[in-house]
Amino acid sequence: xxxxxxxxxxxxxxxxxxxxxxxxxxxxxxxxxxxxxxxxxxxxxxxxxxxxxxxxxxxxxxxxxxxxxxxxxxxxxxxxxxxxxxxxxxxxxxxxxxxxxxxxxxxxxxxxxxxxxxxxxxxxxxxxxxxxxxxxxxxxxxxxxxxxxxxxxxxxxxxxxxxxxxxxxxxxxxxxxxxxxxxxxxxxxxxxxxxxxxxxxxxxxxxxxxxxxxxxxxxxxxxxxxxxxxxxxxxxxxxxxxxxxxxxxxxxxxxxxxxxxxxxxxxxxxxxxxxxxxxxxxxxxxxxxxxxxxxxxxxxxxxxxxxxxxxxxxxxxxxxxxxxxxxxxxxxxxxxxxxxxxxxxxxxxxxxxxxxxxxxxxxx
Amino acid sequence: xxxxxxxxxxxxxxxxxxxxxxxxxxxxxxxxxxxxxxxxxxxxxxxxxxxxxxxxxxxxxxxxxxxxxxxxxxxxxxxxxxxxxxxxxxxxxxxxxxxxxxxxxxxxxxxxxxxxxxxxxxxxxxxxxxxxxxxxxxxxxxxxxxxxxxxxxxxxxxxxxxxxxxxxxxxxxxxxxxxxxxxxxxxxxxxxxxxxxxxxxxxxxxxxxxxxxxxxxxxxxxxxxxxxxxxxxxxxxxxxxxxxxxxxxxxxxxxxxxxxxxxxxxxxxxxxxxxxxxxxxxxxxxxxxxxxxxxxxxxxxxxxxxxxxxxxxxxxxxxxxxxxxxxxxxxxxxx
Numbered sequence: 182x183x184x185x186x187x188x189x190x191x192x193x194x195x196x197x198x199x200x201x202x203x204x205x206x207x208x209x210x211x212x213x214x215x216x217x218x219x220x221x222x223x224x225x226x227x228x229x230x231x232x233x234x235x236x237x238x239x240x241x242x243x244x245x246x247x248x249x250x251x252x253x254x255x256x257x258x259x260x261x262x263x264x265x266x267x268x269x270x271x272x273x274x275x276x277x278x279x280x281x282x283x284x285x286x287x288x289x290x291x292x293x294x295x296x297x298x299x300x301x302x303x304x305x306x307x308x309x310x311x312x313x314x315x316x317x318x319x320x321x322x323x324x325x326x327x328x329x330x331x332x333x334x335x336x337x338x339x340x341x342x343x344x345x346x347x348x349x350x351x352x353x354x355x356x357x358x359x360x361x362x363x364x365x366x367x368x369x370x371x372x373x374x375x376x377x378x379x380x381x382x383x384x385x386x387x388x389x390x391x392x393x394x395x396x397x398x399x400x401x402x403x404x405x406x407x408x409x410x411x412x413x414x415x416x417x418x419x420x421x422x423x424x425x426x427x428x429x430x431x432x433x434x435x436x437x438x439x440x441x442x443x444x445x446x447x448x449x450x451x452x453x454x455x456x457x458x459x460x461x462x463x464x465x466x467x468x469x470x471x472x473x474x475x476x477x478x479x480x481x482x483x484x485x486x487x488x489x490x491x492x493x494x495x496x497x498x499x500x501x502x503x504x505x506x507x508x509x510x511x512x513x514x515x516x517x518x519x520x521x522x523x524x525x526x527x528x529x530x531x532x533x534x535x536x537x538x539x540x541x542x543x544x545x
Numbered sequence: 546x547x548x549x550x551x552x553x554x555x556x557x558x559x560x561x562x563x564x565x566x567x568x569x570x571x572x573x574x575x576x577x578x579x580x581x582x583x584x585x586x587x588x589x590x591x592x593x594x595x596x597x598x599x600x601x602x603x604x605x606x607x608x609x610x611x612x613x614x615x616x617x618x619x620x621x622x623x624x625x626x627x628x629x630x631x632x633x634x635x636x637x638x639x640x641x642x643x644x645x646x647x648x649x650x651x652x653x654x655x656x657x658x659x660x661x662x663x664x665x666x667x668x669x670x671x672x673x674x675x676x677x678x679x680x681x682x683x684x685x686x687x688x689x690x691x692x693x694x695x696x697x698x699x700x701x702x703x704x705x706x707x708x709x710x711x712x713x714x715x716x717x718x719x720x721x722x723x724x725x726x727x728x729x730x731x732x733x734x735x736x737x738x739x740x741x742x743x744x745x746x747x748x749x750x751x752x753x754x755x756x757x758x759x760x761x762x763x764x765x766x767x768x769x770x771x772x773x774x775x776x777x778x779x780x781x782x783x784x785x786x787x788x789x790x791x792x793x794x795x796x797x798x799x800x801x802x803x804x805x806x807x808x809x810x811x812x813x814x815x816x817x818x819x820x821x822x823x824x825x826x827x828x829x830x831x832x833x834x835x836x837x838x839x840x841x842x843x844x845x846x847x848x849x850x851x852x853x854x855x856x857x858x859x860x861x862x863x864x865x866x867x868x869x870x871x872x873x874x875x876x877x878x879x880x
Contacts, residue, residue: 248784286787293785298778302877303800313786348876364786 193270194221195404201264203244206256210477214240216428227405229415232425235473238408242374246291247281287317290370294377296357300349306360307345314367332363355386374406412455424448427474427484430513434522444516444524444533446489449541482507495527549880553865564857568850569617583609589844590648606630645847654851664734665832669817671748672755677810680763688771689794699764706761712827715754732828751824770802804874808867815863819856
């Protein structure tokens with residue numbers, strides 16, 4: 182297979198997700214958990230996917246590994262997936278399940294949110310690491326065990342040769358997440374997906390785990406996707422950031438640009454609702470009003486419009502009329518400024534930038 | 546672990562003492578509270594038409610006129626070190642564990658129990674293997690194929706199994722499969738050392754009957770446990786490692802779902818070993834359960850007391866075994 186990226190004309194990216202849609206047919210209706218997202222990622226690069234619960238970020242990550250039960254031919258009992266997930270040019274959506282299983286844990290691996298529930302309580306840490314290695318490598322148990330000890334050592338677990346025989350409950354939270362990371366790295370994956378890797382951890386441990394992930398990524402030169410609702414997590418690690426809302430990307434671009442000049446009102450909301458040490462204590466956090474949208478009855482037009490405080494402003498500038506946000510679904514379009522800075526908003530670019538500079542930045 | 550087992554074994558002894566005290570109280574003290582004289586009690590032991598002199602002999606031999614705690618002490622002493630008593634003409638040695646002498650059968654209770662026990666243990670173990678095997682396999686299949694035809698089929702069987710009593714299923718199977726159609730042997734007991742073939746052949750119907758009613762619980766328990774386990778994060782992790790679906794189901798999910806099943810299995814097996822009353826009685830097999838029913842009908846109190854103690858022993862031991870197994874299976878449990 183030889184894929185050339187049609188849009189940029191350059192060499193094909195390591196991971197190229199094109200118009201990924203993951204829909205679930207339920208009794209209440211079609212749940213459009215992921216509704217047409219595209220992104221690219223190179224080895225050694227980090228993508229942060231940010232959004233609230235229910236924005237589709239976890240579904241996206243599970244789709245990459247093919248961990249959704251696929252719907253039958255009537256579109257029932259699982260996920261209906263369309264689009265392309267090109268990993269090294271190989272489409273994972275149309276691939277045989279056996280092929281995806283071969284890649285899973287091997288070429289692509291995942292770090293889960295809560296290591297206590299994500300590790301099997303009745304097998305030793307070592308046994309679980311050994312298993313992860315031996316699924317994909319025909320080696321003896323002792324060789325695999327040696328590798329398990331090496332990996333535990335590498336992720337900073339003290340006395341790895343004795344801790345390897347401990348059960349997950351005998352590890353502390355941070356140690357468990359380190360062990361989980363070691364498990365995901367057993368087969369030298371080229372794509373590593375971390376689904377809220379620090380959410381279940383102590384604040385003091387979070388930074389250590391993030392440092393560890395950054396070091397390991399440099400060492401293994403893997404592509405890393407970090408899924409989080411915490412902008413602070415991706416601020417330091419990510420090269421690119423994709424903000425998701427209601428199953429769609431609303432803002433996607435280089436991390437520096439998204440942080441220094443975000444243009445989507447939802448991204449502004451995420452920033453203003455984040456506590457910061459460098460602002461006066463008297464300043465109150467500004468929450469985003471309302472709840473995440475239902476993924477069955479996604480609001481018409483821009484999915485964010487019921488919670489957006491700029492719909493009126495939007496209508497004033499639009500050729501469609503005052504109800505543009507309610508009626509027309511905005512496209513993810515190139516903004517001015519940085520290359521590859523895409524925003525899904527009806528507000529004209531200049532107005533967005535002006536509004537951010539005048540009204541939002543001052544509150545950060 | 547070892548200290549736990551030793552400590553628990555002491556507790557087992559204590560519990561068994563409590564059981565003996567309770568049975569002894571029920572059979573020797575309560576009748577007297579109810580107004581029964583010791584002469585009437587003695588008559589119950591030997592039958593109706595007995596001379597006053599013979600009755601007095603029985604009272605002397607059993608020590609019915611001694612204070613309660615002396616009688617109880619003698620009873621327990623007999624169980625622990627054995628005792629001697631007169632059967633009217635000779636002095637008989639009753640070795641430990643001496644559970645008393647049955648005047649109805651003119652035998653000692655303990656050898657009688659031992660004589661009936663092979664039938665019960667054969668029924669229990671064969672039935673248990675069947676119900677555990679069928680229950681777990683059908684439960685796993687039901688969980689993996691949740692909502693499918695096969696799931697509904699197994700759930701239907703399981704509902705039928707709980708609903709139909711074993712004394713209906715057993716004779717029905719015997720009638721249809723053995724008496725009318727000669728497909729299986731008529732339920733009977735042959736010693737396994739004599740002929741393993743006829744041992745198994747004669748017990749197939751009781752095993753089916755027992756398994757049919759017990760498996761229902763295991764199917765449901767396994768199905769529920771597996772559905773929970775398959776939804777657990779660690780199952781997703783197992784899949785994310787690239788394990789095959791069969792390894793995910795049988796190694797990771799079943800390993801987590803099996804623990805409550807082991808617990809219930811130990812308790813059930815312990816209970817059945819103390820006498821599979823309904824199966825034995827309804828299929829005319831002479832096991833402990835049938836012996837218990839017959840002894841109750843005959844007012845053969847020493848035998849009833851002996852069987853009660855015997856059954857209690859198995860239930861208590863099953864509890865201990867289950868606790869130890871639990872700690873072995875779940876590393877988070879410390880003993």
